[in-house]
Amino acid sequence: MKQRNYIKLEFPARSVNESFARAAAAAFAAQLDPTMEQLGDIRTAVSEAVTNAIVHAYPDTAGPVQMRLRVLEGDWLEIMVRDRGRGIPDVKKAMEPMYSTGGDDRSGMGFTIMASFMDELHVRSAVDRGTSVTMKKRIRTKAGA
Amino acid sequence: MKVLSSYDNGRLTLRLQGELDHHEASAALRRISRTMDDYLPRDCVIDMEGLTFMDSSGIALILKISRLMAETGGRAWVENARRQPLRVLDASGIDRLLQVTAAKK
Numbered sequence: 001m002k003q004r005n006y007i008k009l010e011f012p013a014r015s016v017n018e019s020f021a022r023a024a025a026a027a028f029a030a031q032l033d034p035t036m037e038q039l040g041d042i043r044t045a046v047s048e049a050v051t052n053a054i055v056h057a058y059p060d061t062a063g064p065v066q067m068r069l070r071v072l073e074g075d076w077l078e079i080m081v082r083d084r085g086r087g088i089p090d091v092k093k094a095m096e097p098m099y100s101t102g103g104d105d106r107s108g109m110g111f112t113i114m115a116s117f118m119d120e121l122h123v124r125s126a127v128d129r130g131t132s133v134t135m136k137k138r139i140r141t142k143a144g145a
Numbered sequence: 146m147k148v149l150s151s152y153d154n155g156r157l158t159l160r161l162q163g164e165l166d167h168h169e170a171s172a173a174l175r176r177i178s179r180t181m182d183d184y185l186p187r188d189c190v191i192d193m194e195g196l197t198f199m200d201s202s203g204i205a206l207i208l209k210i211s212r213l214m215a216e217t218g219g220r221a222w223v224e225n226a227r228r229q230p231l232r233v234l235d236a237s238g239i240d241r242l243l244q245v246t247a248a249k250k
Contacts (some may be wrong), residue, residue, distance in 0.1 A: 015168035016168055018166045018168050019164060019166060019168065022166075037229075037232070038228035040228065040232065047198075049201040050198065050202055051166065054167070095231060097238075104200075104205070105174065105206070106167075107201045107204040107205035109237045111202040113236050116236045
């Protein structure tokens, strides 16, 4: 799929940056003229992916989290969130609903929500090398619907 | 995020305002648990009318409140959830555990 526009951001894995990441993603997605509901879905999915990187990737440091958003041909929005942290040993298990290695302030529903709010979700991870989460959502314009 | 609490006749009402994410959740939970310890309510209403955004951190917070209430024989439920928080609540299936009411349009 051909790329029509993109942004790249990098920030330290500090929880204060979660709201910034959501707001930046929503501002970029606005060019596709999404509905309020689609915009809410994008903000939620970004919040989940970025929070995962902040909570799980770097236990003792605030390492770098990268976020890239692209508009692809056919009104697809692609969001990639990547870290260089400790990685997920078993991605399949991590994606099961209610599964969490976080404390009791985590619900284990992050991947479930990403999967249900976006059209595609791919997770790649290698232990001690990092994790990348790539999600896509088709934003159909009202005229083309 | 802000949490405004009020207590009347055994019922504690927690009004959540703003955006609830992982960054906000732990401080909110500390404040809420203190309030619950002070009043030991029979019922706890989580009023989401002023909550404009919530991710799965909100699910964890609601489950925790519900568990704390159950420990003392009480119960909790959610009222006035707006569209985006409601979609997260629906996706999580939390409505199988406690009552969730949507905001009036």
